[in-house]
Amino acid sequence: MSAPGSLQFCRRLLRRQLTLAVRRPVEIGNPLLFFTMVVALFPLGLGPAPDKLADFAPGILWIIALLSNLLTSDAVFRSDFEDGSLEQLLLSPQPLYLTVLAYIGAHWLITGLLLALICPVFALMLNLPASAIATLALSLLLGTALLSLLGCIGAALTVGLKRGGMLISLLILPLYMPVLIFGSAAVKGAVVGSPAGPYLAIIGAMVCLAIALAPLAIAAGLRISVDA
Amino acid sequence: MTDTAHSSPLLVADSLSLTRGGRELFRDLSFEINAGQLVQLEGSNGAGKTSLIRILVGLSRYGFDGTVTRPAPILYLGHLPGVKAMLSPRENLAWHASGEGTYSDTAIEQALQQVGLYGYEDVPSHALSAGQHRRVNLARLYLSSCPLWVLDEPFAAIDKSGVSALEAQLLQHVSCGGAVVMTSHQALQVDYTLEKLRLDGGIVS
Structure with missing residues (x-):
């Protein structure tokens, strides 16, 4: 018997998180249901004129993606904190930087990736031009990774609090703004036929930066939360 | 267990002091844990046993004075079982x-x-x-290869036969060159030198 390598341990944690998620399908379904409901409400509020909806669609879809991510990020570390697994994770001989990435990866797979896969349906509901759908999916794929990375910082800082939901929004929403701006700009660009590449590249750069730095902040946040 | 464990201490606590809520829980507490030691941490409720344990294993990193050196890997079992309900x-x-x-x-x-x-x-x-x-959490005691076990109330919610099996396992561990630091409100029924760690005086036999 030997200690597993760091990558092996990360894979194991990823598998554990995904198994837990699959056994609680409600938690995967909730954000998607939220997304569907809000998308369905917009035509009722704005009026069913297809042109108008198509105008607003990039912004609407991105705002909902952001909010549905905010809804779920609160729970990333919560159950592990409550049952003591988090203490064990912090004491483990494995680098916390990588293990935290495994948690974020699992969160992104069950929220962001799924959303990016089914967003064409929502795009059709809001009459987004078909030419922009690929860009929408791509921008969501990249952007939600950034949202997960940032959301987990808030989750780590507030996991020790009984009701951290409101606080996490206050902490994290400002950091979400650049993603929203560039994400919706990429889709708008695709709608009018201008290249979306530069926007996606900026989001990609932000994702790289966040992958490098967010786990450090998350690890520190978790240590503080468990210490308190 | 490792052979080097016999020569060097598994855990060194140097002049630990902790004050919580204006009340001094312990002051200048220094001790070493060596291989083969079975140490029971003594104190009434609220005396600071769990606080000390969390400092020893490294979960509490701030708010206390003194240093803890951990040359050996530690297996820590706390109050929370760390068992996921959705997993087998x-x-x-x-x-x-x-x-x-x-x-x-x-x-x-x-x-x-x-x-x-x-x-x-x-x-x-x-x-x-x-x-x-x-x-399920205690099963880790049978899997782990860590020389030092730090156990916070391992007997809580365990029935009589479970307690005696656990005592046997603790005994087996310390006689094979490991060491155990634990808190318990029950008296341990083991045929072994049980040392007491007191918050006001350090380790006494």
């Missing part, structure tokens, strides 16, 4: 967040059998009782 006992152990080892299926089955969970390996843990959750 087997998965809980195989994918444990402590990332300490890679265990074979047979090793896990044997460990679960030792803690009296034979036949429960693949039952979802939410179908188990609180005591059985604790037992």
